[in-house]
Amino acid sequence: MDKVQYIGAVLHWSKQGNTLSFLTGSGAVQMTALAPDLIRVRFLRPGQREADWELINLDWPEISIQVQETGEEVTVFTGELTVRVGLSPLRLSFYDEQNRLIGRDHPQGGIFWRGSRVGCWKEMPGDEHYYGLGEKTGFLDRRGRRWVMWNTDNLPHLPTTDPLYQSIPFLLALRQGRAYGIFFHNTWRSYFDLGKDASDRYGFYADGGELDYFFIYGPDPKKVLFRYGQLTGRAPLPPRWALGYQQSRYSYYPATRVLEVARRFRERDIPADVIYLDIHYMNQFRVFTWDPQGFPAPKRLLNELAEMGFKVVTIVDPGVKKDEGYWVYAEGISGDYFCRYPNGEPYVGEVWPGPALFPDFSQARVRRWWGELHRELLEAGVAGIWNDMNEPSVFNVAGKTMDLTVIHGEEGRERTHAEVHNLYGFLMTRATYEGLLRLRPGERPFVLTRSGFAGIQRYAAVWTGDNSSWWEHLAMAMPMLLNLGLSGVPLVGSDIGGFMEDGHGELFARWIQLGAFCPFMRTHSAIDTVAQEPWSFGPEVEEIARRYIKLRYRFLPYWYSLFWEAYRAGLPPMRPLLWEYPADPVTWGLDDEFLVGKDLLVAPVYRPAIDQRQVYLPAGTWINYWTEERYAGGRYYSVAAPLDVLPLFVRAGAILPLGAGSSPMTAGSNSSGNGHQGLILHFYPDPEVKESTFLLYEDDGHSLSYQEGHFLETRLRLSWAEDGIRISLEKAGNYNPGRTFWQLEVHGLDREPAAVLVGPGRGDGEKEATVEWPVASAEISSAPGQRAAGHRPCRRSPVPLDGEDDAGWFYDRKLARLFLRVPDQDRAQEIWLQLTAE
Numbered sequence: 001m002d003k004v005q006y007i008g009a010v011l012h013w014s015k016q017g018n019t020l021s022f023l024t025g026s027g028a029v030q031m032t033a034l035a036p037d038l039i040r041v042r043f044l045r046p047g048q049r050e051a052d053w054e055l056i057n058l059d060w061p062e063i064s065i066q067v068q069e070t071g072e073e074v075t076v077f078t079g080e081l082t083v084r085v086g087l088s089p090l091r092l093s094f095y096d097e098q099n100r101l102i103g104r105d106h107p108q109g110g111i112f113w114r115g116s117r118v119g120c121w122k123e124m125p126g127d128e129h130y131y132g133l134g135e136k137t138g139f140l141d142r143r144g145r146r147w148v149m150w151n152t153d154n155l156p157h158l159p160t161t162d163p164l165y166q167s168i169p170f171l172l173a174l175r176q177g178r179a180y181g182i183f184f185h186n187t188w189r190s191y192f193d194l195g196k197d198a199s200d201r202y203g204f205y206a207d208g209g210e211l212d213y214f215f216i217y218g219p220d221p222k223k224v225l226f227r228y229g230q231l232t233g234r235a236p237l238p239p240r241w242a243l244g245y246q247q248s249r250y251s252y253y254p255a256t257r258v259l260e261v262a263r264r265f266r267e268r269d270i271p272a273d274v275i276y277l278d279i280h281y282m283n284q285f286r287v288f289t290w291d292p293q294g295f296p297a298p299k300r301l302l303n304e305l306a307e308m309g310f311k312v313v314t315i316v317d318p319g320v321k322k323d324e325g326y327w328v329y330a331e332g333i334s335g336d337y338f339c340r341y342p343n344g345e346p347y348v349g350e351v352w353p354g355p356a357l358f359p360d361f362s363q364a365r366v367r368r369w370w371g372e373l374h375r376e377l378l379e380a381g382v383a384g385i386w387n388d389m390n391e392p393s394v395f396n397v398a399g400k401t402m403d404l405t406v407i408h409g410e411e412g413r414e415r416t417h418a419e420v421h422n423l424y425g426f427l428m429t430r431a432t433y434e435g436l437l438r439l440r441p442g443e444r445p446f447v448l449t450r451s452g453f454a455g456i457q458r459y460a461a462v463w464t465g466d467n468s469s470w471w472e473h474l475a476m477a478m479p480m481l482l483n484l485g486l487s488g489v490p491l492v493g494s495d496i497g498g499f500m501e502d503g504h505g506e507l508f509a510r511w512i513q514l515g516a517f518c519p520f521m522r523t524h525s526a527i528d529t530v531a532q533e534p535w536s537f538g539p540e541v542e543e544i545a546r547r548y549i550k551l552r553y554r555f556l557p558y559w560y561s562l563f564w565e566a567y568r569a570g571l572p573p574m575r576p577l578l579w580e581y582p583a584d585p586v587t588w589g590l591d592d593e594f595l596v597g598k599d600l601l602v603a604p605v606y607r608p609a610i611d612q613r614q615v616y617l618p619a620g621t622w623i624n625y626w627t628e629e630r631y632a633g634g635r636y637y638s639v640a641a642p643l644d645v646l647p648l649f650v651r652a653g654a655i656l657p658l659g660a661g662s663s664p665m666t667a668g669s670n671s672s673g674n675g676h677q678g679l680i681l682h683f684y685p686d687p688e689v690k691e692s693t694f695l696l697y698e699d700d701g702h703s704l705s706y707q708e709g710h711f712l713e714t715r716l717r718l719s720w721a722e723d724g725i726r727i728s729l730e731k732a733g734n735y736n737p738g739r740t741f742w743q744l745e746v747h748g749l750d751r752e753p754a755a756v757l758v759g760p761g762r763g764d765g766e767k768e769a770t771v772e773w774p775v776a777s778a779e780i781s782s783a784p785g786q787r788a789a790g791h792r793p794c795r796r797s798p799v800p801l802d803g804e805d806d807a808g809w810f811y812d813r814k815l816a817r818l819f820l821r822v823p824d825q826d827r828a829q830e831i832w833l834q835l836t837a838e
C-alpha cells in the first residue's frame with residue numbers, strides 16, 4: 001500500500017501574468033487568479049493528463065495582481081483577496097480585504113497524494129458550516145461526515161445512504177455569516193471528508209486525476225454562487241410550461257389510460273401542464289420505439305392531449321436493447337457508438353430491456369447520433385425528454401454500474417469508466433439537450449435527468465429519484481433540494497407523494513403543499529403502488545390538491561422572474577434562510593422551512609397528525625399570506641396548520657407579481673394562467689422598509705429569443721416616505737406582453753388614502769436592463785418624497801372595480817387593501833398613494 005505523501009517545500013517559483021507556479025520535489029502547483037475573488041489551484045504531477053471535459057469556463061479577462069515575496073512567504077493581492085503562500089512547506093491561506101483569515105491549508109496537511117489518489121486538507125474551524133455537494137440524504141449542514149461523489153442508483157434513501165444519483169463536488173462554506181466556496185474539478189470517484197477523519201480538518205480527494213480546485217470568495221453566499229455559475233454555466237430559461245404542475249406514473253398504460261387521466265384533470269378543474277410516459281410506452285423497453293399494442297397511434301394520442309392543453313414528456317434510458325433486429329442497436333453497432341472493454345468487446349449490462357449496450361456519450365459523434373434519434377419522438381409531438389438510469393444504473397452487478405475498465409472516448413483520447421462514470425448522465429443530457437435544440441431550433445429544450453455532475457444545470461432539470469412515500473422523505477426533500485440549489489441547480493423537485501411504497505391522503509396533501517413551492521412540481525409513483533393522482537385519496541385531499549396546484553399557478557409570474565434571476569445571476573429560486581440571512585445563527589441548520597425568492601417563506605408540515613407547527617421568522621416583519629396578520633421576526637412562532645393550510649409568510653416590503661389565477665389554465669397557453677392578462681402586482685408596504693424592488697420578467701415563454709434580448713423587464717419599486725407610499729414601474733426591453741392595464745393590490749393599508757396620483761416616472765429603466773449580481777440590492781434611483789411633474793389624480797371608485805377597462809382605485813376597509821387599475825402607457829410610471837391630506 002502506498003504511503004500518504006504531503007507536498008513539500010517550494011524549490012523555485014515564478015510568475016506569468018496572473019499565474020504563479022511553485023515547483024516542489026513532487027510536482028508543480030499552479031495558482032491562477034481568474035477574478036479578484038476566484039483562485040484556481042492545480043497540482044500538476046509528472047505523467048498526468050488534464051481533464052478536458054468542457055465542464056468549466058476558462059474564458060476570464062486577465063486581471064492584474066500584486067505579488068510580494070517576504071522571506072518564507074509569497075503574498076498575492078487580487079484587490080479582494082490576499083493569498084499567502086507559505087513556501088516551506090507549501091501552504092495556502094486566504095484572507096479578505098480586512099486581512100481576516102477566510103480559510104487555509106491544514107498545518108499538518110495541505111496538498112497530499114497516495115498512489116493515484118490526490119487531495120487537499122484544510123483547516124476546519126469549529127464554527128464553520130458546509131452546504132452543497134449535490135444530491136445527498138441528511139440535513140442541510142453537511143458537516144461531520146464523509147461524502148462520496150460517485151453517481152449511484154442506491155435504494156432506498158436511508159439516512160446512511162450515500163452516494164446517490166448526482167455528484168456535484170462543490171462545497172459552500174459559511175462561518176460567522178461569511179461564505180466561500182470550493183469547487184473540486186475532478187470527475188473521478190471523490191470524497192469530501194467534513195470531519196470523519198479528524199475534527200479539525202476537512203479534505204477533498206479523488207481516486208485519480210488531478211488536484212484542481214477553485215477557491216471562490218463571498219462573503220455573501222450569493223456572490224459565491226454567482227461565480228460558480230460563471231464557472232460551470234447557468235441554467236437557461238425553462239419553457240414556461242415546465243413550471244406548471246406535472247403528473248407521472250410508472251406507467252400510465254395504455255394510451256386510453258393516459259387520456260383518461262388527462263381528461264380527469266380537466267373535468268375536475270385541476271390545472272396541469274404535463275403528463276409523463278414511463279417505460280411501458282416503449283416496445284419492450286426499446287428506446288425510441290412505441291409499444292404497438294398499448295400505443296398504436298402515438299401522434300393521434302399526442303394530438304388529443306395537446307388539444308386538452310397537455311404536453312407529453314417521455315422517458316429515454318441509455319441502455320439499448322441487445323437485439324439484432326432492432327434498428328437503434330444495429331445503428332449503434334455499425335456506427336461503433338457503444339462503450340467497449342479494452343479488448344474491443346462491447347460492454348453489455350442488464351437493465352429494463354434485459355441485456356443492453358450503452359452509448360459512449362463522451363464522444364461528440366455519439367452525442368450527435370443520439371440527439372438525432374429523438375426526431376421521431378418530436379415529430380409525434382413529444383415536448384420534452386426524461387433521462388433516467390443514466391448513472392448508468394446496471395442490474396445484478398456489484399457496484400450497480402458499468403465495469404470500471406470499460407473505455408470511453410475517441411481513439412487516442414481514451415479514458416476509463418472510472419474517470420467518466422460521474423459524467424455519464426451529464427453527457428447523456430448534453431446529447432439530448434443539443435439534439436432537441438437541433439431538431440427544434442429556436443425552442444427551449446426540456447430535459448429532466450436523474451444523474452448529473454457539476455454544470456448539469458446547463459442541460460437539465462433534476463428530480464431526486466426514487467424516494468418513498470414516507471414522512472421522513474417528505475422532510476428530507478427540503479434539505480436535499482436546498483442543497484441542490486446551493487450546488488448551482490435551480491430547477492429541482494422530488495416525486496410528490498413519494499415514489500416507492502403506498503402513499504396515503506394525509507401525506508399526499510402535505511407533499512403537494514411542499515411541491516407547490518418547489519421549483520419543479522411533479523407527482524410520480526412506482527408500479528404496483530396505490531394510485532397517486534390528486535383525486536386518488538378522496539374529496540378532502542382532492543380539494544387540498546386543487547387549491548395548492550392553483551396556488552402554484554398564481555405564483556408562476558413570481559417563479560418565472562426567479563428563473564430569470566437564476567439564468568442571469570446563478571441564484572437558486574428555492575433557497576435556505578441562510579441565503580438571505582447568513583449572519584443569523586438560527587438559519588445555519590434550518591431546513592424544515594425555506595424561502596422562494598427573497599420575499600416568500602414556506603414552512604411545510606412534514607409529520608402526521610399535526611395542526612400547528614413552529615416557524616422561525618428571520619429579522620424584519622412578516623405577514624401571514626392567508627390571514628394578513630403581521631409578525632415581528634427574529635423568533636419562532638407556533639402557527640396554525642390544519643391539513644388544508646401550508647404556513648406561508650410574505651416579507652414586509654415585498655412585491656409579488658401573481659396571476660389573477662382562479663382559472664385552471666395551463667402555464668404554456670396564452671391565457672390568464674401565464675400571468676400576462678391576469679397579472680396582479682401585490683405590494684406589502686411597511687413603514688420599516690423604506691424601499692424595496694422586484695424585477696418582473698416576461699417573455700414569450702417558449703422560444704430562445706430572450707437570448708437575443710426579446711424580453712421585458714419591469715422594475716417594480718415600493719417606497720415608504722413621509723408623504724405616502726410610492727410605487728414605480730419601469731419597463732425595459734422589447735417584448736410586448738399585450739397589456740393595456742396594470743392591476744395592483746396594496747396590502748395592509750389601515751386607512752383609505754387621501755388621494756392616489758398617477759403619472760410618468762423618472763424612467764431610467766433602459767440603462768438598467770442588464771441584471772448583474774447583486775440582483776437583490778439593485779440600485780434604487782427614484783428619490784422618495786419628491787412629487788414628479790405631471791401626476792394626475794386617479795379616480796376613486798366607491799364600488800369594487802370590475803369593468804375591463806376601468807382605471808381607478810377602490811379601497812376595501814375590511815381587507816385593509818387598495819385595488820388599483822392604471823393604464824399601461826409609459827416606459828416608466830409612478831403611483832403615489834397620499835396617506836394624509838396635503
Ligand code: GLC
Pocket residue numbers: 249250278279315388389450465466524526
Ligand atoms: C427508475 C426511475 C423511476 C422510473 C422507473 C421506471 O426507478 O427512477 O422514476 O419510474 O425507473 O422507469
